[in-house]
Amino acid sequence: MSVLSQVWCRSLLLCSLLCSALLQLDARPANMSSLKEKNANSKDENEILPPDHLNGLKMEMDGHLNKDFHQEVFLGKEMEEFDEDSEPRRNRKKLIDIFTKVDFNEDKSVSAKEMQRWIMEKTEEHFQEAVRENKLSFRAVDPDGDGHVTWDEYRVKFLASKGLNEKEVAEKIKNNEDLKVDEETQEVLESLKDRWFQADNPPADQLLNEEEFLSFLHPEHSRGMLKYMVKEIVRDLDQDGDKKLTLSEFISLPVGTVENQQAQDIDDDWVRERKKEFLEVIDADGNGIVTMEELEEYMDPMNEFNALNEAKQMIAVADENQNQNLELEEILKYSEYFTGSKLMDYARNVHEEF
Numbered sequence: 001m002s003v004l005s006q007v008w009c010r011s012l013l014l015c016s017l018l019c020s021a022l023l024q025l026d027a028r029p030a031n032m033s034s035l036k037e038k039n040a041n042s043k044d045e046n047e048i049l050p051p052d053h054l055n056g057l058k059m060e061m062d063g064h065l066n067k068d069f070h071q072e073v074f075l076g077k078e079m080e081e082f083d084e085d086s087e088p089r090r091n092r093k094k095l096i097d098i099f100t101k102v103d104f105n106e107d108k109s110v111s112a113k114e115m116q117r118w119i120m121e122k123t124e125e126h127f128q129e130a131v132r133e134n135k136l137s138f139r140a141v142d143p144d145g146d147g148h149v150t151w152d153e154y155r156v157k158f159l160a161s162k163g164l165n166e167k168e169v170a171e172k173i174k175n176n177e178d179l180k181v182d183e184e185t186q187e188v189l190e191s192l193k194d195r196w197f198q199a200d201n202p203p204a205d206q207l208l209n210e211e212e213f214l215s216f217l218h219p220e221h222s223r224g225m226l227k228y229m230v231k232e233i234v235r236d237l238d239q240d241g242d243k244k245l246t247l248s249e250f251i252s253l254p255v256g257t258v259e260n261q262q263a264q265d266i267d268d269d270w271v272r273e274r275k276k277e278f279l280e281v282i283d284a285d286g287n288g289i290v291t292m293e294e295l296e297e298y299m300d301p302m303n304e305f306n307a308l309n310e311a312k313q314m315i316a317v318a319d320e321n322q323n324q325n326l327e328l329e330e331i332l333k334y335s336e337y338f339t340g341s342k343l344m345d346y347a348r349n350v351h352e353e354f
Contacts, residue, residue, distance in 0.1 A: 048141050048157055050195065050217050056126040056301045057220055058277075063233045065273060070314060071340045073307075074098075076122030077129060082339040091341050092332065099328050109325040115311035116304070123301050130221065134214040141213070148207040151196055155189065198228045220301050230296045245290040250278045281309065314338070 052061045055072050071079055102110050102118045141157045142149050152173050160166035172179055199216035219225035239249050251274045282290050282298045315326050318334035
């Protein structure tokens with residue numbers, strides 16, 4: 001009887017598992033393609049907003065330093081492949097492959113000029129990626145497909161992405177009725193409207209085509225919008241209203257209180273990193289004051305002089321033998337700086353693999 005009982009229990013368990021699996025299958029959406037389409041639409045709605053973070057720019061839209069800048073200009077579109085969970089040996093091979101590409105003259109070392117050339121190439125990759133994404137974003141805000149978007153068309157799509165009914169919003173805007181949005185949303189709308197008209201190239205027609213919409217989302221693609229971005233950053237940091245930045249203004253902590261030692265350490269890092277960047281990079285003439293022109297040059301991702309300086313800084317971090325070049329062993333040892341991923345046993349069989 002005990003054997004029969006065991007067999008009966010196992011059969012009952014198998015039946016339960018089968019029923020559970022069938023229930024899970026029934027619970028899945030019948031039309032997976034419609035679900036994917038819905039997710040794609042949601043993504044498009046999110047991408048109609050100008051991003052705070054711009055790949056390949058040294059500073060964020062809110063004035064924070066870009067922590068991933070070195071990795072972005074070294075890895076380009078391959079950056080996502082180097083995540084912390086990747087298998088170290090596979091990442092090491094990727095890094096070796098990158099080294100051989102950066103080493104343009106094949107002398108098994110990377111000079112500042114070679115690194116500069118590579119940085120410019122990777123920055124261009126980010127530019128092209130932004131252009132591709134912009135095509136999808138523009139399509140999302142240009143429902144009639146006429147190649148131009150009015151401010152009202154954009155405003156409807158933006159408010160719809162915030163949860164408001166798109167048809168109701170469109171009708172209210174058409175009839176000049178009050179939209180009744182919260183104060184925070186209204187502030188964002190006003191900022192976006194100012195940015196919108198800045199992106200409208202002369203002669204201003206209050207319409208944005210696909211190229212102008214790219215400048216609206218990505219100011220790094222337009223000299224005029226880059227100036228606007230710099231102006232906004234200076235406005236937020238400038239405490240005395242002289243439209244220039246002193247060191248004390250640039251390193252001022254964001255609004256907030258330090259609640260514990262960990263927060264204090266973060267604040268100390270903020271001050272230390274920004275002070276170093278201000279003194280060694282941004283303040284080009286070393287007079288202790290950063291003008292809008294200096295900040296604009298610093299922010300310009302296609303500035304070849306900046307790319308050369310960046311190349312020299314990146315080499316200096318890992319140049320253990322002090323020969324002003326990078327060898328493969330050095331770049332593997334400092335992989336976390338270049339890729340964000342730490343390689344274990346970085347030197348193992350490096351010459352054989354190379």
